[in-house]
Amino acid sequence: MFTRFSIVRATVTVVASVTLAVSPGIASADVSGGALQGNLLSGGAYVIHEPADWNGSVLVWSPGYGGGSGQAPVTAPSSALLDWALDEGYALAGTSTADGGWAVENLLVDQRDLVGIVADELGDPERVIAWGSSMGGLTSVALMEAYPDAFDAALPLCGSVAGAVPMLNGSLDGTFAFKTLLAPGDDRLELVAVQDERARQAAFGEVLHEAQRTPEGRARIALAASLAQIPPWTQSDSERPARGDIDAQQKQLSAAFMWGVVSPRQPLEARAGGNFSWNTGVDYGHALRTSGNHALVRSLYREAGLSLAGDLGALEDADRISADPNAVAYMQRNATPTGDISGPVLTVHETGDLAPTVAQARTYADRVRAHGDNRLLRQAFVDRPGHCSYSDAEVAAALTALETRLETGRWANVATSRALNASADRIARASGLDRGEGSFASFHPDRMLRPERGEG
Structure with missing residues (x-):
């Protein structure tokens, strides 16, 4: 891990030295409310939360569609999950982009740079997990493909994981x-x-x-x-x-x-x-x-x-x-994942999601399988309608399953619907996190009717 992050850190050090004249926030980060905050060369902002007893894992959160200038970066889907993750020993980091909207292009660079900043500020992580919801879920799996040396695993929530095209x-x-x-x-x-x-x-x-x-x-x-x-x-x-x-x-x-x-x-x-x-x-x-x-x-x-x-x-x-072929190529890059992954990914979808539809999960799985990487992928489904309406305990259970996969090198049965429900129950009882009314369920989504990545 040290060699990997030495490379990333060197890249970010160059960015930081340039930013000193253009965007001082990255060189003179502000510690406010227990969080390290600063600005990125792109114009976006970042925040890092350090736990009292670090377990070696960093969670890098990518935001969903929307936002824009002045929006504060966040590091988790809710404040309750942030507190739970810190208690579990996770360091958490996140960014917000300067202009919001479909900012995948900016996020792919910003999140890579953020990993380097975390390494400089906290030390070399043992594991880096990309996670996010909706567009942030797409960004998470795209980061796994774009920067396999910086990201070890991904937890995309309600993500358009088959991509924009x-x-x-x-x-x-x-x-x-x-x-x-x-x-x-x-x-x-x-x-x-x-x-x-x-x-x-x-x-x-x-x-x-x-x-x-x-x-x-x-x-x-x-x-x-x-x-x-x-x-x-x-x-x-x-x-x-x-x-x-x-x-x-x-x-x-x-x-x-x-x-x-x-x-x-x-x-x-x-x-x-x-x-x-x-x-x-x-x-x-x-x-x-x-x-x-x-x-x-x-x-x-x-x-x-x-x-x-x-x-x-x-x-x-x-x-x-x-x-327009050039426009298609842009959206392929930013982003329409190929499914070529080198670390574990656990996708989570609601069966009644409408944007993206749950069929995205099947198409992404098909692409991963085509690359021979299906051993790295597991997919979980919560049987209810809505978009990104997971309970905190459900998200915590999914994250715990992914962390177990990273620690042991095996999925075993940790990501089955039965195991995830039992884990969510335990976490809710122990921590007080909201359990919600839904439940993980065995589900086999249809393929997308239009799974193609590019015209022709």
Whole structure:
């Protein structure tokens, strides 16, 4: 480990010497409230928490989508988890970027530099674990691929681990079907090359509201949501719809549509320098049949008196969208993981997540397996709807399982649903961390309908 961190530290020392003239925070870090704080060359900020009795592991937290100038960096999903991790002996570190949004490009560099700063301030870690939620989960697995000498393991929570390209292709499929079938002449419904994100979101919301008022509209909403692979139980304030309750399932799809399908696109296109999504060559009939919602959509179409074959034919005949190869390449780098890992990764997803959908987990696992690294990967699922709504004890249990894997070199059974539930119960009793109402469950997600990393 010393050799590895000597290299990282030397890199950061150069950055620090440059920063002395440009961003003094990295050279004259502030110790405030027991935390070491400073600024990065990129304009972002960092914070480091040192435990009273360090166990040798460092947790490097990557934030989710959003934020921006002035947002303070955090090191854990909650203050209760921060306190628990410090009591367990973990050092914790995190950054915030200067401009927020889809800041994966900045984070990949900032988190690498942060590992060097931790080594300079606390000494050489024995283990470095990348963790984060949502976009931060994606960043965590991307860090494992980009800097295998700096990161030993990853714990991505509710992360878009299959990456930006397939995630936004799925969104394009949903919005393409929605516009083609419900408002083909409404230019406000921008699909790509978005000029006004706020107006686009408002327009989609308006058409969605009107369509939900008619049987025909409800059927077409369900079709569009299914092509984006939205599951029929997504709302955290609701009971799981009965298998035969097609109306309740459709309401779930409609309620999830704006969040799960009409994803913000303009800020990402601005970073990528163009449109990175395409639907050339997509067979939407096949996509529906493999979406998991085929029977539901067919029932809604029958109830509405609509021809499903006719609407699928309209999608087949509609003009398709091509991507800018340079923009695709940018999003591949920032980030669409390949699955080539050299250390253990434990992904955690909710079965009813809507952005990203749980199918991301299966596609990431397929990529890892293709590289022959499946022995390094384990995947855990919490059976409930929502996005990143884990209890503190659930996250602590997952982290404990990953730490055990690092210490022993074997997964054994520590990451099974049964073991994780038992661990979460023990941790909640011992520490007072919130246990929550959900539970880890055995689950086998479908593959993404659009798993590809690049056009062609």
